[in-house]
Amino acid sequence: MNIKTVIFDMDGVLIDSEPFWRQAQIEELSKYKVKITIDDCINYTMGRKLDDLADTWCRRFDLPISNIELQQNIMHSVISHIREQGQAKAGLYSLLNYLKKNNFNIGLATSSSVPVINAVLDHLSIRDFFTVICSADNEKYGKPHPDVYLSAMTQLKSNKEQCIIIEDSVTGMISGKAAAITTYVIPEDITDPKFSIADGIFTSLEEIEHYLINKAQPSVIANNV
Structure with a gap:
């Protein structure tokens, strides 16, 4: 991939x-x-x-x-x-800097409304990392429907074979899978069987960065967490 x-x-x-x-x-x-x-x-x-x-x-x-x-x-x-x-999730800045340095396309696709999005991006000072920012408020259907992820991917001029989604909720995971895009999750409870359909289960953003750097198999990572 x-x-x-x-x-x-x-x-x-x-x-x-x-x-x-x-x-x-x-x-x-x-x-x-x-x-x-x-x-x-x-x-x-x-x-x-x-x-x-x-x-x-x-x-x-x-x-x-x-x-x-x-x-x-x-x-x-x-x-x-x-x-x-509000506090950034552990490993966020390191991962975003890695992605930017290595010329990844970076998008945001969230169920939150624009005022909440603005509050987060401004509070964490991360707005400039994102080429595309999509709110499900602008879609006919929100998550678990795939619309917001498909919109983000289209605006990023990407395709399903070159794209991954990072989620934390069952609703979001279903949305990503419905879009037929590889979906990784960092759930609060990694033992929750509802996440078994994810393409990879990670404990943190640091672990996702490690995966991207080393190209480890996400299934191996998922089985080890």
């Missing part, structure tokens, strides 16, 4: 922001005396577009708030947390 293009998911891959999303959902729903757990967020909304996320809770609990209002409240909370506490 001659890899020339790397497309990143954002939340949980570039930045450790998944806890912010969960906290925002738990806090916002608690205002309406609805109690949800971290596991609920992981199982029902992780990796999904903001409007899908809000729709899930509005329908599930018949909330006395509009989808749009819930979206805005959650988004503002997440952005605030990113600006105050």
Whole structure:
């Protein structure tokens, strides 16, 4: 496989922001005396577009708030947390510098809305690494549909044989696989059987950089983690 293009998911891959999303959902729903757990967020909304996320809770609990209002409240909370506490995932800067130095095409394809994308890229000072930035907000269907990854690949003028995706969620992994693009994952729980369909399971971005440098077989890496 001659890899020339790397497309990143954002939340949980570039930045450790998944806890912010969960906290925002738990806090916002608690205002309406609805109690949800971290596991609920992981199982029902992780990796999904903001409007899908809000729709899930509005329908599930018949909330006395509009989808749009819930979206805005959650988004503002997440952005605030990113600006105050956001940290890059370990190995991010090393991997991005390696890719840029070796002339890889670098793209971003995320379920997050543009204001959240801007908050992350500006907070981490990594905007200039990405040639293409795609939000699923601009697609008819968000993840797990493949649209946002196909759009990013097309804009990067790449093809499925030269491209890999880096994801952290089951929803995102399914999106990448639906696009028929090689999809690697760095999940919170590497033993979760839901990730068995990934093309490679890694523990960190450092391990992915090691793989790209040494051209190790991802299946070997997956079996060793």
